[in-house]
Amino acid sequence: MSFEDNVKMHFDELSENDKEIVRYLQQNMADAINSSIIELGEATLSSKSTVLRLAKKLGFRGFSDLKFQLEQDYKADKIIPTDLEQQLHHDIDKTFAYSHQINFQPLIEAIHDASNVYIYPTGFSQQNFAREFSNDLLIAGKKNYLLDGTTNFDRITRKLNQNDFVIVVSLSGNTPSIKNSIKMLNFRKVPFCSITEFSRNYLSEHANYQLFYEASVIPTAEPGDEMSSMTSLPIILGILSRKYREFVLFDE
Structure with a gap:
């Protein structure tokens, strides 16, 4: 499941400060994936513990897990489907990837x-x-x-x-x-x-x-x-x- 999907699922659980951090991550994905948890806290005027709590609220095991997903999403955004066949492939792959992450x-x-x-x-x-x-x-x-x-x-x-x-x-x-x-x-x-x-x-x-x-x-x-x-x-x-x-x- 992508970072955006996790945000959608848990949006109502987020505080206003959490949402500000999420907006920063969405708008500065390249910088975020190259930042440590302390650097990200400083960039968002928050603390290390706040960033870690946000990661867990969004369903990630920790900050490293969140950052890995951001990196995967960033790479995926660079590969824009050029035809409908690629889009179909993307939809199916994303659904299968999601199914591997949940407990049925x-x-x-x-x-x-x-x-x-x-x-x-x-x-x-x-x-x-x-x-x-x-x-x-x-x-x-x-x-x-x-x-x-x-x-x-x-x-x-x-x-x-x-x-x-x-x-x-x-x-x-x-x-x-x-x-x-x-x-x-x-x-x-x-x-x-x-x-x-x-x-x-x-x-x-x-x-x-x-x-x-x-x-x-x-x-x-x-x-x-x-x-x-x-x-x-x-x-x-x-x-x-x-x-x-x-x-x-x-x-x-």
């Missing part, structure tokens, strides 16, 4: 232990990818229900309990029409997992479990018009379904 086990166990699993995709493309994911879970022996339509999702959420589990597959994670349903899940203490693009969004902030994927913007035939590519969504769904199957076959 608690999510897998929650899916396995649930009495009923419900999968709700928020759009047409998400529906297509979610259908294959649903089939993968069935093949692995986990019965699940693929929901279609906001009305159906709203009705179902009013009947669920703590023994059920919901997976919401989205792009932005900010679909207005399902916010009341998400509030109902929280009210009824129904555990759920959000799967969205890398961003701070409503779904991930209210979910018990979160997964993310890279969704880059690509041009369309209409001048000035753009769309988000969800090519990496089936990647993260495929990783989750395979890890679930591994759990059932080898770890259960």
Whole structure:
């Protein structure tokens, strides 16, 4: 996960002083990767301990870990995709890199232990990818229900309990029409997992479990018009379904 992604995930936990240091790192990345923790503290008018606490708030093991990620991001920024194939490669690589940094086990166990699993995709493309994911879970022996339509999702959420589990597959994670349903899940203490693009969004902030994927913007035939590519969504769904199957076959 990139430095920017870590900042998005933990932004609400940062103090104003933390945010000032983050802005310095974003604007002076080349200098930061060549600075010691003491030098960085001096440059940001803060202390060594403040910088170290910030690194840990952002999910890094320490300052060296943070600086290594900054260096990787700095190198990546120098390699700008020159065509859509390279952009596709970048999206897939970033999603796989993210998947290597997270622990799937608690999510897998929650899916396995649930009495009923419900999968709700928020759009047409998400529906297509979610259908294959649903089939993968069935093949692995986990019965699940693929929901279609906001009305159906709203009705179902009013009947669920703590023994059920919901997976919401989205792009932005900010679909207005399902916010009341998400509030109902929280009210009824129904555990759920959000799967969205890398961003701070409503779904991930209210979910018990979160997964993310890279969704880059690509041009369309209409001048000035753009769309988000969800090519990496089936990647993260495929990783989750395979890890679930591994759990059932080898770890259960």
